[in-house]
Amino acid sequence: MSKGALYGIIAIVVIIIVIGAALAVYYYKPAPSKPSKPTSSVSGTFTWDTIGDPQTLDPAEAYDTASGVVIQNVYDRLVTYHGSDTQTIYPDLATNWTVDSSGKVWTFHLRKGVKFSNGDPCDAQAVKFSFDRVLIIGSPQTGVSWILSQFMYSYNKTTGKWNSPDGESSVRVIDNNTVQFKLREAYGGFLPAIAFTVASIVDPKVVNAHGGVQPGQDNDWMSQNMVGTGPYKFVEWKHNAYIKLEYNPDYWGGWEGKHFQYIMIKNIPEVATREQELLRGDADMAYIPINHLTDVEGKSGVTVNKGGLTYDVDMIEMNCRPTYENKTNPLNSKLVRQAISYAIDYNTLLKDIYKGYAIQMQGPIPKGMPGHDDNLFMYHHDPQKAKELLKEAGYANGFTVTLIYNQGNDVRAHIAQIVKEDLADVGVAVQIQELAWPTLLDKMDRGDYSMIIVGWAPDYNDPDDYAFPFLASYQIGGDTYRTGWHNATVDKLLMEAKYEVDQNKRAELYKEVQQIAMQDPAFIYLAQWKHVAVYRSWLQGYYFNPVMMLDFYHLYKGE
Amino acid sequence: MEETASQNFGSKYESQIKEFKYTLHLIRKSPLTLAGLILLIFIFLVAIFAPYLAIEHPIYIGGQQTWLSDFNQTFQPPSWKHPFGTDDMGHDIYSMVIYGTREALYVGFIVVLVAMLIGVLLGAYSGYIGGWFDEVLMRICDMFFAFPGLILAMAITAALGPGLLHVMYALMIVWWPAYTRIVRGQVLSVKQNQYIEAARAVGVSRFKIIWKHVIPNSLPPILVQATMDLGNVILTAAGLAFLGLGAAAYTADWGIMVSQGRSWMIAGKWWWSTFPGLAIFVTVLAFNLFGDGLRDILDPRLRR
Amino acid sequence: MSDVLLKVEDLHTYFYTYEGVVKAVDGVSFDIRKGEIFGLVGETGCGKSVTALSIIGLIDEPGRIVSGKIIYKGKNLLELSEEERRKIRGKEISMIFQEPMTALNPVYTIGDQIVELLLLHEEGIANIKRAPKELKEEKKKKAIEMLKLVRMPDPERTIDSYPHELSGGMRQRAMISMMLATKPSLLIADEPTTALDVTVQAQILNILLDMKEKLGISILLITHDLSVIAEVTDRVGVMYAGNIVEIADTYALFDNPRHPYTVGLLQAIPSVTEKKEELKYIRGSVPNLIYPPSGCRFHPRCDYMMPICKKEKPKLVEIEPGHYVACHLFGGE
């Protein structure tokens, strides 16, 4: 190396920086005002600042919201919901359908001429392929396929056959545009379930060109790429940074009216940054947690949309096992659990923690969902009664419990503080323990806890998606939270309700279940979230549906 | 000869006393070091008298420090009533910052002391006896150095679960190799000295040689390192708190306070993050100023 | 006298330290004539080096030249600006140091270091990197000539060597050739041979003598070694505790030392020719320069101490032509 080489390198670097900066000044300015496609009403970019990176883009494996929103907009399903309506199921790739009297045989007539964004036809074969694929793969990473396998025939990896009487899968191709589902059980939530992203229709040619369908195996290509029939097509995914979508010009729904040409979903962990980008107009929409809404509310050009209730709920689960850590578990007593339910000051929680963006949760099934009971008993703040119940249970002098929540969750940190203060008033000392999410899950799994603050979000619009995991016992596949709570009557009722076709009868069964659940609570039912979305006021076409993800197709930039 | 004890002491340690006086003189002459020292004394006083200085005080439920919430007092800007304002649950930030001094110093001192103890013992022993033990220990240190400190601390904390105590364990594990290296280096250079040879020749025990000759000679660089590390540990603990791996929310811990308040800074509620942030900054700066000055002052090559 | 090159008059250089003011040079006067080697001798810490550094102008904090004059070619150096002094350094007055090991920059070749000096003083180019290549080549040839002059073995190769590749004697030669490359009028040699082996010492001293002859320069040779003084110097100044106590022709000094300190120094030289029972030495130790003894600095150690010695500092007086002594013993004459 010659003497000047080092300085030479430095000089070159400096020159590059200077030239770069000069070019930057020259080129950067005009970039935002670059003319968009003038010929179409499809224009501009919708920038959405949110959190979380998708786990996978494969509908057969995706079970998280960040994945779901992309999948929902790039793939289509047979049926869907429209607007804010959660009651009616609308056609999507299927134009109409019939069901036989047993509730087990469903026939779907497909929309004709639908093509994937690469030009491949979307026909009955594709539908069958997609459903079969989910069940053959069996979602080895996330287990999401249970949504379909609870009512469809499963696939036997070793024999290569379906576990049905004739060894065929549940989905049959009748003709090019007709498919028939022969269900294992008549499931009351069938249509809502197949509106979920797991039932998205994928292109068989694309899948077979990239690894095909391997029993029990993920498809690596599908987890990073997508080809669908939906309004948007996948452009690129920079992990932990952004996902970019572009409109699919051949979308069967057409592009009448105004739409965005590009969709940019940015992953920004800092709420302050999201807030700033929104306020400066660099983002069209941003995820702002409720405690930060005051920062953006009332700012010019920002709309805070508070339309409707979500199905997202928060609860505190209680360990109902007789002993815990080799000692008598006070929470085993129904009276103690009732007392604790009375000790919580729900109104303070709703007002000061949820800032009014939630209602008290009325039983395990959220308001708005079929099966919800508007007249169900709710616990209220009554420390006197709580003390009496504790006395009756033999804990007049109180006891100490541990309350766990996952670290980093602001709302739960608040809840924990309030609960601690509330329970201290009735003589129960609460030790707060913040745990990392995996550790928390592990403790929950092993039943090694007293109380945990937990939440639940809907998979699909059916009470079974709530009542069963909460209240059914572990033996019959429920008790996702491992509360150890067990009630034979409830188990029986839940199984009955699950495969009951008559929706009115189902509602009655769930009503009975909920009454038992409130009398003998395994959870403190805290809150059901209200919906809130924050976006620039120029954004038009926004609507909220509690069981659907954000729909990009109807969004456009107004004046 | 009749000599009083004090005279004896005075004459025996005459050179040490002279050196110490000279050190004090140098500290006085260096305004930055002096500033660091004064700040440190102030911080220590705050920690000691925290219960008298604070406005609100924590209560203890189930053995846990708990600050009672007051939703009528959320997000109060700094005022006479709340000099540093309040947070989103109505806690007085001033009081929490004051109590946080105790915790910061506690974490800093415990971690550095333990790391120092491990490091000094292992380093002195390893440097003195050499051989395979030294070789293995140094390779272990290499591994720790090859590991980015923050990632290692993150991994250990994640493994142990969040919580202040676990953060402290993690930091101890991260920090000891630095001391081992320093002490070992010192030992190796001291070992060359004639007087050690002499001591050995007369049959002074290994332990005694290490204790009487090696450790005192290694003290200045260790002291400097320790002073600066006190600041670094506090800062790293704050970084872990920021990532959600440190102290629990709504405890009087500066790191978690900055972290919790940070998202409000830009929204105009600047005080929540700013005051604990300043507390960290001032404390760490004080340690750094003092440590950096001390390094200059104690460095025999620069001393005169 | 017209042939005086450098005249130092009543120089005071003090160091302001924590313990107090170190009066390292406390009223030193002497002159150096053209073409002579003037020796400055004294025990370690008597202020020889500080005198040298004061002349070349490299006294650092916390030291300061408090008063006095350093007249070089009729100009008082102490009145010049730093920039003017810098231009004299290395061109008119050069200096070589005791430790040839550390006095050369380890990261540059000998050639680079010589060429740098030549470029600076002959072309006014301070940064060697800015110099055109041809110019550098030209200077390099000149540097090789210089190396030949100091009898450097294999100069063509040596010039591209780094200091650590050379022996101590070679380094000192390189140092001398560098410092003489610009043909200065005065070379200050601060203990140039102390760190070297005896055989190498002689070579270096011979080179210095040689240089004096060939280049006609004056040399201020600082040493504590009387044998070196005897071998090469023309005149000698004896320093004690920041003062010059005696100046004389080398021959005269050795032949007829007058100051008790000089006498003591000369007696301390071991000799083969006259074996003594016991080596003579000067009793007592070098005084503390912060609190020097009052009056004559030497009085606590002097065998001929008189009451006046404690009170009054003796002046340097010429007792014979060219022989100056600062001692009350001779003050009355």
Added chain:
Amino acid sequence: MLIPVVIGVTLITFTIAYVIPADPARAWAGQKAPPEVVEQIREKYHLNDPLYVQYYYYISGLVRGDWGYSHSEHRPVLDCLMDYFPATFELTIWAMAIAIPVGIYLGVVSAVKRNKIPDHLSRIFALSGVSMPIFWLGLLLILIFYTYLGWFPASGRGITPSHTYTGLYILDSILSLDFQSLASDIWHIILPAVTLSYATLAVMTRMTRSSMLEVLRLDYIKTARAKGLPDKIVIYRHALRNALIPTLTVAGLAFAGLLGGAVLTETIFSWPGMGRYAYHAISTLDFPAIMGVTFLMAVIFVIANLIVDIMYAYLDPRIKLGE
């Protein structure tokens, strides 16, 4: 040096990873996954096997170029690292490009003017850098330069260059002559790079200062001054060249450290780099990912040391390579 360090590092990670009290399979599968799926995962990734067997699987995979499967991202670890490493690398390079010259300059000023006002100022400036929580500084910069002034963007890496050769956006933009992305990428990197560099600055300043102080007392500096060289040349050509040698070691270590220490900066500026990946991996118990990151870090550390050694030989002729 590489092999023992790498083995050691994987061992440490492995030990940490597998003494965790939680079940990684549960974390990988998620809360709603049924127990059978968790068991399948456990089976598939040998989580039921003894530790040494798992270690054997990992190392033998590593030898075959298989770094394992990143459960938090549902793709191979190597793919993730190929995405994230260049991002962090680019950020670190720029941070160092700021920290090294500024730090050295401040250190020189500080040493030359020791115990005078410039020394105090540059030390306070540098020490402030290491005393400030880096995420707080990042927020402050966003507040000033994005919110109020609007000069620089606050998140992300900017426009992806039209062709990706190295994953370093700025370099790729130049290579593919995509000036629009070049501009955007430079604009995006400035704030995070400045934030990241500030803490390193102090280390550089401190090291330069103390080694300059040492060098300035040496004889050859006296020689240089005796030659009549101007102060600037004495300081920068003669003293700094020698003082840089220890500074360089620190720079090498700091570089390796920054790669791992960028997690806070990356989080604040939504920079899709390795730090955030590591953090995410740690919080989801994605061990193969943690192993991959630390393994890569160890390799980088060793390489950085090697480069420092080479630079040594260039700066100091007394050192010969291979000795």
